[in-house]
Amino acid sequence: MANEIKKAAGKAAKEVWKHTPEPVKDKVKEKAKDKMIEGIQDKGETFAEKANKVTNEAGEKLHEKAKGAKKKTQDALLSAKDRLGDAVEEGKELQDKISTNNKDEDSHKHRVKGIRDLKSAKDLKGVSNIKGAQDIKSSNNIKTIGS
Numbered sequence: 001m002a003n004e005i006k007k008a009a010g011k012a013a014k015e016v017w018k019h020t021p022e023p024v025k026d027k028v029k030e031k032a033k034d035k036m037i038e039g040i041q042d043k044g045e046t047f048a049e050k051a052n053k054v055t056n057e058a059g060e061k062l063h064e065k066a067k068g069a070k071k072k073t074q075d076a077l078l079s080a081k082d083r084l085g086d087a088v089e090e091g092k093e094l095q096d097k098i099s100t101n102n103k104d105e106d107s108h109k110h111r112v113k114g115i116r117d118l119k120s121a122k123d124l125k126g127v128s129n130i131k132g133a134q135d136i137k138s139s140n141n142i143k144t145i146g147s
Contacts, residue, residue: 098112
């Protein structure tokens, strides 16, 4: 029923439009044109305002995220610097321990052997340094509890 009313109103408007004088038609066309232009301009202004608002919000979010990333990066660099400093100190301590161990001849049991600890040909025993049969101990040379 609503469609029938719309159709009847449309037909009536067409008939009225046909019988309307030309100067009135021109005025109606001008007013419709002006209203349409105003509507488009209003929509354009609201669109521009919304676009500016969204752009400003996005810019603020970007700056906030950039500040957060900068802070995180600085924190990571500072912690890396601290860890690197600790490693350098531990390395120096290790070098000091190694150098003091190399200087101490008494503590040769616990130190890492170096190149100067290798034996050369002059360290080998010669024929004169080999023990003979007379150097071997016998049962007479063994001490007992009573002696």
